[in-house]
Amino acid sequence: MASVAESSFPLLYQIKTQRRVTSSSTLRNSSLVRVSYPDGSLSFRGRSFVLGHRWKCVRRFEATGSGSSESASGDEPEDALQATIEKSKKVLAMQRNLLQQIAERRKLVSSIKESTPNLDDGEASSKEEYDDSSVNANTNATKKEKMDGDVNGSVSPDSYGKSSLNKETEAQTSSLGTDSLKKSKQSSAAVRSSSTVTSPEKPSSVATNGKPWSSVVASSLDPPYKPSSTLTSSEKTSDPVVSPGKPSNSHAGAFWSDPLPSYLTKAPETSTIETEKYMETREENNPEEASSESNEPGKDEEMPPPLAGANVMNVILVAAECAPFSKTGGLGDVAGALPKALARRGHRVMVVVPRYAEYAEAKDIGVRKRYMVAGQDMEVMYFHAYIDGVDFVFIDSPVFRHLSNNIYGGDRLDILKRMVLFCKAAVEVPWYVPCGGVCYGDGNLAFIANDWHTALLPVYLKAYYRDHGMMKYTRSVLVIHNIAHQGRGPVDDFSCVDLPSHYLDTFKLYDPVGGEHFNIFAAGLKAADRVLTVSHGYSWEVKTLEGGWGLHNIINENDWKFRGIVNGIDTKEWNPEFDNHLHSDDYTNYSVETLEIGKPQCKAALQKELGLPVRPDVPLIGFIGRLDHQKGVDLIAEAVPWMMSQDVQLVMLGTGRPDLEELLRQMEHQYRDKARGWVGFSVKTAHRITAGADILLMPSRFEPCGLNQLYAMNYGTIPVVHAVGGLRDTVQQFDPYSETGLGWTFDSAEAGKLIHALGNCLLTYREYKKSWEGLQRRGMTQDLSWDNAAEKYEEVLVAAKYQW
Numbered sequence: 166m167a168s169v170a171e172s173s174f175p176l177l178y179q180i181k182t183q184r185r186v187t188s189s190s191t192l193r194n195s196s197l198v199r200v201s202y203p204d205g206s207l208s209f210r211g212r213s214f215v216l217g218h219r220w221k222c223v224r225r226f227e228a229t230g231s232g233s234s235e236s237a238s239g240d241e242p243e244d245a246l247q248a249t250i251e252k253s254k255k256v257l258a259m260q261r262n263l264l265q266q267i268a269e270r271r272k273l274v275s276s277i278k279e280s281t282p283n284l285d286d287g288e289a290s291s292k293e294e295y296d297d298s299s300v301n302a303n304t305n306a307t308k309k310e311k312m313d314g315d316v317n318g319s320v321s322p323d324s325y326g327k328s329s330l331n332k333e334t335e336a337q338t339s340s341l342g343t344d345s346l347k348k349s350k351q352s353s354a355a356v357r358s359s360s361t362v363t364s365p366e367k368p369s370s371v372a373t374n375g376k377p378w379s380s381v382v383a384s385s386l387d388p389p390y391k392p393s394s395t396l397t398s399s400e401k402t403s404d405p406v407v408s409p410g411k412p413s414n415s416h417a418g419a420f421w422s423d424p425l426p427s428y429l430t431k432a433p434e435t436s437t438i439e440t441e442k443y444m445e446t447r448e449e450n451n452p453e454e455a456s457s458e459s460n461e462p463g464k465d466e467e468m469p470p471p472l473a474g475a476n477v478m479n480v481i482l483v484a485a486e487c488a489p490f491s492k493t494g495g496l497g498d499v500a501g502a503l504p505k506a507l508a509r510r511g512h513r514v515m516v517v518v519p520r521y522a523e524y525a526e527a528k529d530i531g532v533r534k535r536y537m538v539a540g541q542d543m544e545v546m547y548f549h550a551y552i553d554g555v556d557f558v559f560i561d562s563p564v565f566r567h568l569s570n571n572i573y574g575g576d577r578l579d580i581l582k583r584m585v586l587f588c589k590a591a592v593e594v595p596w597y598v599p600c601g602g603v604c605y606g607d608g609n610l611a612f613i614a615n616d617w618h619t620a621l622l623p624v625y626l627k628a629y630y631r632d633h634g635m636m637k638y639t640r641s642v643l644v645i646h647n648i649a650h651q652g653r654g655p656v657d658d659f660s661c662v663d664l665p666s667h668y669l670d671t672f673k674l675y676d677p678v679g680g681e682h683f684n685i686f687a688a689g690l691k692a693a694d695r696v697l698t699v700s701h702g703y704s705w706e707v708k709t710l711e712g713g714w715g716l717h718n719i720i721n722e723n724d725w726k727f728r729g730i731v732n733g734i735d736t737k738e739w740n741p742e743f744d745n746h747l748h749s750d751d752y753t754n755y756s757v758e759t760l761e762i763g764k765p766q767c768k769a770a771l772q773k774e775l776g777l778p779v780r781p782d783v784p785l786i787g788f789i790g791r792l793d794h795q796k797g798v799d800l801i802a803e804a805v806p807w808m809m810s811q812d813v814q815l816v817m818l819g820t821g822r823p824d825l826e827e828l829l830r831q832m833e834h835q836y837r838d839k840a841r842g843w844v845g846f847s848v849k850t851a852h853r854i855t856a857g858a859d860i861l862l863m864p865s866r867f868e869p870c871g872l873n874q875l876y877a878m879n880y881g882t883i884p885v886v887h888a889v890g891g892l893r894d895t896v897q898q899f900d901p902y903s904e905t906g907l908g909w910t911f912d913s914a915e916a917g918k919l920i921h922a923l924g925n926c927l928l929t930y931r932e933y934k935k936s937w938e939g940l941q942r943r944g945m946t947q948d949l950s951w952d953n954a955a956e957k958y959e960e961v962l963v964a965a966k967y968q969w
């Protein structure tokens with residue numbers, strides 16, 4: 166087993182003193198540092214130098230520029246080693262400074278705790294274990310709709326992804342507020358990273374006042390693409406430093422005796438490692454660190470071990486969207502938050518996502534690669550940012566540009582080719598993209614792929630590399646966020662994915678409606694080392710005929726590697742106490758302590774912003790989500806006449822199916838004094854509805870996890886949900902006798918059931934104020950953070966690592 170074999174090696178640090186080619190093709194010493202040791206990434210970025218173990222330098226030169234190579238012997242300058250030592254001293258100085266920061270933060274946290282003794286109360290999660298006997302997976306109709314779309318072997322764009330028509334995308338602001346409550350839970354990794362947090366995009370204002378919501382017009386905020394830095398041709402040619410695929414650990418060295426199969430991507434070239442640049446950036450950001458010269462190992466030893474302990478790994482999450490950079494729904498939120506939680510546990514974590522627009526934080530690292538996609542030669546560039554302890558790598562290509570508002574748009578083959586390019590490039594990122602100066606490498610590495618869009622990655626990892634003895638110690642985990650979208654197409658599509666012919670069978674799937682077809686999700690599920698989905702409830706549902714959308718057999722066959730882990734929430738982004746979107750327009754931040762004042766103020770601000778009567782006593786009901794069959798929007802529409810007969814206000818925010826968008830407009834038109842329908846995508850408005858509404862409706866027909874109900878509870882907004890998938894896992898039915906529970910649930914996707922549950926909810930709102938307050942407080946004091954889920958992801962990653 167990989168790590169057993171590795172751990173039998175004496176602790177060995179390799180310092181590669183490497184060379185790179187300058188733009189004038191002359192060689193200069195770059196003092197590049199690569200520190201690796203048997204457990205992989207534990208001591209990355211210089212930490213290994215403070216562990217106090219004996220270490221050994223192995224200096225080695227590698228090939229440089231245009232195919233030339235040099236022998237290691239003879240020409241290795243001593244000053245390179247000296248420079249390396251100098252760098253490590255600087256790293257030590259940085260660490261000491263950060264340790265001081267940790268100590269200061271600890272003091273701060275304990276002083277906050279002392280002054281507010283109740284802060285940690287109620288952190289216990291009230292999540293229930295899933296009881297599969299009563300799940301109501303009411304998905305037949307949805308399945309039918311999907312399968313209908315696949316008749317004749319052609320798949321509608323929608324079946325290739327969530328083809329949300331984002332009529333208005335709003336740049337989202339990352340909250341940089343100090344989340345003092347959760348800080349004490351974070352590992353030193355997070356604290357370390359805090360000094361390099363970069364401010365994400367600024368929010369753009371959305372003018373809505375005075376206009377009916379339905380008339381808010383789509384406006385793309387995707388800025389025009391500007392070519393990346395003008396590199397000289399020699400800079401564009403990456404020079405050989407790391408030999409990709411060539412395992413950094415000597416025990417795997419034999420792989421390279423095998424010739425590469427013809428379908429492999431071009432023999433990997435190399436990357437420019439920019440340690441110096443990285444160090445300079447760190448020094449610019451942290452002048453204090455830079456000026457500190459002393460080297461006191463004793464102090465460094467105080468650094469607490471990572472929460473993950475010996476399980477620390479390199480983790481690369483690959484997704485088609487990642488908030489706040491790109492988002493059409495919950496996948497974006499997960500890709501934005503889970504990696505940070507894994508980094509807080511001490512893992513070295515990277516997110517790889519397409520570069521749909523220019524992102525201020527992300528810098529062109531100057532590496533270019535070419536990939537063949539369906540016979541077309543395509544170049545990609547890599548942009549990098551280091552934010553909240555996570556490396557974000559953006560893959561740039563003309564095929565991704567300007568798609569922020571239409572990530573899953575275009576015709577079926579266009580989408581397929583984009584995902585092929587993305588997955589081909591992503592699987593090689595650990596070799597080519599130096600993050601903080603050092604590539605991740607392929608030892609002790611796990612990829613987390615998400616949904617069908619990146620389900621090709623586990624297949625490529627296997628077919629291109631592991632089948633050939635390469636990337637032996639790399640694992641892949643595939644997460645199902647929504648099995649309804651599978652990347653289906655006619656069998657001929659196989660020619661686009663560039664795989665050896667014997668892989669065709671792993672893609673072929675037969676179903677009664679579409680017949681034999683090509684299915685990317687099917688192949689990914691088979692190839693991945695582990696498969697996850699985003700709740701316990703959904704993990705049961707996808708194994709059923711109704712919930713598996715044709716993939717249930719494959720999931721059942723692979724049950725041994727399958728597990729459900731309930732999503733968490735980003736408690737920095739979605740926290741009423743620090744929410745940036747509540748800073749203006751009469752909104753306010755609030756916490757469980759200031760709920761009684763803060764939430765009514767947000768409600769009044771929302772009513773005012775929407776042009777609804779500002780009335781504190783009227784229950785304000787919200788809905789936020791993609792407008793499609795999954796979300797049960799039609800059930801709400803059926804219930805609207807009843808709702809409008811009550812003294813309530815209703816606000817719905819969504820984008821998606823044109824007929825459902827029209828429905829929102831009509832509703833607003835018909836009930837102007839009570840209802841608003843925002844057709845568009847506005848992160849700010851989603852936050853404001855979550856804060857200002859009293860009740861959140863989620864009548865989803867199926868819901869793998871659902872994030873809006875979690876956000877709602879964190880904001881003291883009471884969810885009324887169809888008890889299915891993750892909604893059933895996370896919203897415990899209110900019991901008035903024991904005063905327990907978190908909201909209202911109904912057990913089948915019918916308007917009548919929704920009305921019944923909502924009726925009880927409204928009664929409690931009006932007549933039982935204390936009970937209502939109890940519901941709000943219980944919801945707000947749950948620990949919904951990603952920290953719990955990240956620990957479970959870690960278990961899965963470790964299980965994958967030790968699996969052969």
Ligand SMILES: Nc1ncnc2c1ncn2[C@@H]1O[C@H](COP(=O)(O)OP(=O)(O)O[C@H]2O[C@H](CO)[C@@H](O)[C@H](O)[C@H]2O)[C@@H](O)[C@H]1O
Pocket residue numbers: 493494495496498499646647699732789790791818819820845846847848851868869870871872873891
């Ligand atoms: N018009 C709009 N304007 C602004 N924001 C909008 C919006 N419409 C939706 N959003 C936002 O998008 C996210 C939606 O998250 P969900 O988890 O509810 O749904 P989704 O079905 O996309 O995700 C899938 O993946 C996630 C993650 O695993 C699962 O929770 C879920 O069940 C599964 O269907 C929320 O952050 C919400 O605020």
